[in-house]
Amino acid sequence: MEYSQFLPFSADGNRGFGVDLGFTYSPTEKFTVEASATNLGSINWSQDTEGYKLNEQEIAYSGFELDQFLLASDSTESAIEQFADSITDLFTPEENSDNFSTKMNRNIFLAGTINFSKKSKATVFFNSRNSFGETFNSLGGVYSKNFGRTLQLRGGLQLFNMKDMLIPVGLIVNVGPVQLGLHTDNVISVIQREKAKYVSGMFSIGLRFGKDERVKITD
Template identity: 25%
Template sequence: MKKLLLTSLILVFGIQLSYSQAYFSYFQLRELVPQTQSLQPAFIPNNTFTFGLPTAGFVAQSDFRLRELISKPDGDINFEINFNVLLGASAEINRVSTDVTANLFHIGYKTKNGAFSLFANARASVDLRYGKDFMEFMANGNSNRIGGEINLSESRVFANSYQEIGVGHARKFLGDRLTVGARVKVITGLFHASTAEGASGTLYTNEIDNSWRISLKNATVNTAGLDLLMNSDDYESNATSKYAMNNQNKSVAFDLGAKFKVLDWLTVEAAMNDIGTIKWKEQVRNYNSADTTVIINGVQLRGLENSSEVFRDSIENKFRSNETQNEFNTSLPTKTYLAASLFLTSRDKFTVVAFNNHVFKEIDPSFAVAYNHTVNKFTFGLLGSYRGPQNEFNMGMNIAADIGPIQLYVATDNALVSNKPEQYSKFDLRFGLNLMFGYKKWLPKLDIVDLDSL
């Protein structure tokens, strides 16, 4: 249990550099880069055959700048985390998330009216929701709330890692005006940690005698696979690799998307990704504390040799806790995109995008406005994104270039982070390389130049 609490604290503050994995700039390449099917399944490539080499992407973004997280006191050579500065940067409710995705392979095949795909990914995400009282407690303990209550009920953690393999299909209808896409994925859960839904906890400090009143409800932390990581000495040397390759934490999930050409110059679209649940059966551990309210008046520590252990034992004896191995279900962190694109010309496109992460079943969208220009087989774009709760703007860019059968692409939502990164609160990057063949097959005959006839 001690290791679990320590890991949880490291997890909480290790993800403070992240928020809202929108991948806005990457989303703008959805008509060109096959891997963007993970964001918009209604994707039909230009090429007959596509093979995607392994790629990776990650997001790091926060409610505060790096210089507000780490500081160096005057006259000191070491950096430190200043919780009082973090408290000043906190809103009443703070939502933080991070996302890492590795595309292991992607194969796409285009048909006359649509396209098929086969893919495999490894994914990990961490989502945190906490209130200002949580950061107040981390900064000052209960010293500023004597005679008052610290409410930690707004705090939730959801950490997930899994691998997926699946197939996708997109098809055109209504004379190519409507494109509908779907992907079916077999999910294998690897590692997980989350607080139970409805978990709550409060701490009240009596102003007369400084006694504590602690109340807990639904105080359960569900985990899977973490015991392998934290107590690896208790298992065979190959236990972790065997568990990662094949276990019983399997399920099925879906991605759905659609695009509709309202006018020749206007297209609207929507996508909902990661619809499904994981049933955790193997390597499950549940850490439970019974619903209770206890009063702690303090203990006499003066003169005791092991005072810290006595204090810890006196608190632990107040609570009834246990460890179980009960199966549990968790929903995947579903994500939605809504977009409208205005084509000034066949080469110039303006897009407005809204993104929402539903991990805690909340509607709290981020927005972006983008422009992309295409010259032959080279596309580049600029993007400005806005996060409503944080009132923060970021400037991004994306590039995709086809060089013979090779396609290169890179996308970032904050292109300015390389200049004084401590002044920014976000860093993200998606990049990759694809092999693409058969482009001329899908061009109108008049657009294909017959070199032998010249």
């Protein structure tokens, strides 16, 4: 077992790289395919590192004799202290400043979207996310609909880690150049938090730039 502790470090010596890839393809106006792979890379740590390592150990303990415990308390206490000291010696970590590397938490996303009209669309997606050595795969679908230029509502179903059913919902409100977003991956966590395994929520604010060209048709 090995445990590494990160301490404040200088900008020199600890270097890495990261790559984000993605594309969007629309063979027709009604269908769009998109894919992305982000956080591909690693960081090499060589400056101001401090690590602690515990080697595998085996302990054989046969207990204490009952008469020894009742009749000779001094020797029993001495035996217990000796045993505790030996355990402490076995599990004393070894310090080191070895170089090591850590992989970034990569994220892979695949999706296909069908545009039913200019105001409504449905998306089916697959997401594979790595977080600190563990991989979480999700499969789901989302339907979204615009109500004028101001409001967009979305909702769907998601199979998180390919076993837990989630109900994602969200909305986007456009107020002039400001765009406000509210989203949760599991609406059950909002309604009944005690029954939800996963709780998540996101609030976003965006600013839109550019000229909104509107064409006025006259006879």
